Amino acid sequence: MNTQTEFPYLGLKASTDPAQIAERLRYRPAVFEFFTTPADVTPAGLAHLRTMIEWVQHDTRRIVIHHPMSWHGTHVEIASPDTGLRAFVTQSTTALLQVAQEMDVQLLVHGSYSEPPAEIIAEFGSIAAGRAAVLAQLDHWRDLGGNHIMFENSISPTYTYSDPVYNAEILAHHYRLAYDTSHTFIAAQGDNDGLVASLRQLAPAIVHYHLVDSMGQRHDSLPLGQGKIDWTRVWPVLNPRATDIYEITLKDQLDSTAQRASHAYLEQIKAAAKQ
Structure with missing residues (x-):
């Protein structure tokens, strides 16, 4: 069992593929996040997921299930006019939340993905209406999921952390927040001032971080230190009571070196801050 108790944790991510999980567990991660797909929310997939969670629980109790990102080639937008996608969101979130509650792990759900403003306006009439639709869905799952979601x-502007006015509204809903540093940095157009202000504003509600670097222009998921995020400014405003993983794009899914190197980089930042 991993006994690391101090933030930042060595947090690693993998699919439900046993080979990927075995590679991650070699390094005894303090936090483990499962990246799931629609195949993982079928009856057979859910049974396999439970088995994989039981395996990882021998190493750590800090486990997060990441809700599927895509469905039939499209991002899983939690508020969508597509009836098929809405049905998938309901079925998959219900099933994964049941697993999370029964196995005492966490479920992470995206408020939105990368839907551009023009599409949001076409679907909902305005950005404000799109945000209201997203918050209504999140309220529903917050009430069902409690401390497991x-x-x-x-x-996307329907659920971004780059707008301080919208952040205040989000805080008023008392959500448990998962915070991706690169997403805010991109939404803030590469502005470290905006990123740090957002992290500070939302810190009390943040329970989990995706620590990942970016050039601030597109979703690039870079190792820490290889993008333009100023980690010497970010580190002091992170919530030390949260968990974290390093959500870095890997060239080889059986080699988590980039994730582990990112942890070493942040540990160096932490050590320098103590001096």
């Missing part, structure tokens, strides 16, 4: 930000 959290909501992650995106680069």
Whole structure:
């Protein structure tokens, strides 16, 4: 069992593929996040997921299930006029939340993904209406999920953490927040001032971080230190009571070196801050 108790944690991410999980567990992560797909929310997939969670629980109790990102080639927008997608959101979130509650792990759900303003306006009439639709859905899942569900930000204006006015509204809903540093940085157009202000404003509600670098222009998921995020400014405003993973794009899904190197980089930032 991993006994690391101090933030930042070595947090690693993998699919439900046993080979990926075995590679991650070699390094005894303090936090483990499962990246799931629609195949993982079928009856067979859910049974396999439970088995994989039981395996990881021998190493750590800090486990997060990441709700599927895509469905039939499109991002899983939690508020959508597509009846098929809405049905999938309901079925998959209900099933994964049941797993999370029964196995005492966490479920992470995206508030939105990368839907551009023009599409939001076409679907909902305005950005404000799109945000209201997203918040209504998140309220529903917050009430059902309690302390086993959290909501992650995106680069889409319907659920971004880059707008301080919207952040205040989000805080008023008392959500448990999952915070992706790169998403805010991209939504803030590469502005470190905006990122740091957002992190500070939302810190009390943040329970989990996706620590990832970016050039601030598109979703690039870079290792820490390889983008334009100023981690010396970010580190002091992170909530030390949260968990974290390093959500870095890997060239080889059986080699988590980039995730682990990012942890080493942040540990260096932490050590320098103590001096």
